[in-house]
Amino acid sequence: MLGLLTIVLTAALLLQVALQQRNYLAAAWPQWRPYLEAACVPLQCRVGAYREISSVVVDSSSFDKLQGNDYQFVITLKNRSDRELEMPAVELTLTDAGDQPVLRRVFTLPDLSAPATLAARGEWAATLQMQLAPSDSARIASYRVLAFYP
Numbered sequence: 001m002l003g004l005l006t007i008v009l010t011a012a013l014l015l016q017v018a019l020q021q022r023n024y025l026a027a028a029w030p031q032w033r034p035y036l037e038a039a040c041v042p043l044q045c046r047v048g049a050y051r052e053i054s055s056v057v058v059d060s061s062s063f064d065k066l067q068g069n070d071y072q073f074v075i076t077l078k079n080r081s082d083r084e085l086e087m088p089a090v091e092l093t094l095t096d097a098g099d100q101p102v103l104r105r106v107f108t109l110p111d112l113s114a115p116a117t118l119a120a121r122g123e124w125a126a127t128l129q130m131q132l133a134p135s136d137s138a139r140i141a142s143y144r145v146l147a148f149y150p
Contacts, residue, residue, distance in 0.1 A: 019043065023050045027083045049086035049117045051149050055079060056088055059123060063143040069132045076125040077147055079118040087114045088147040097141040103132070
């Protein structure tokens with residue numbers, strides 16, 4: 001009886017770990033995705049794209065004044081992983097001459113018109129137009145960009 005209990009508890013632990021790491025397992029072994037999705041149905045969870053922010057880098061970016069208070073923000077994200085990854089959100093922080101934040105904006109996938117995933121070893125670029133208030137526009141000296149998972 002003790003041996004059977006050990007087997008059942010070990011199986012339950014393995015199932016729990018598999019469900020906890022379902023996104024990684026589906027990315028590493030795509031043939032497991034249908035089984036993971038089936039296991040998620042009664043638990044009301046979903047199998048999504050794998051998140052590994054250390055493999056997503058901001059390859060290039062620019063924030064340029066066009067005319068008046070109109071600006072153009074260009075960003076290129078690169079996936080250094082061999083796996084398809086979930087597309088991150090992007091935070092743009094505009095700073096003054098003292099490197100203090102003036103404005104901070106988070107761009108989500110709909111804002112960026114971005115796909116849900118970033119291909120393995122792939123890159124993706126976006127160009128966004130924006131307009132700032134004249135009082136903020138006068139204070140902008142630099143910017144910072146951060147990719148993150150919300």
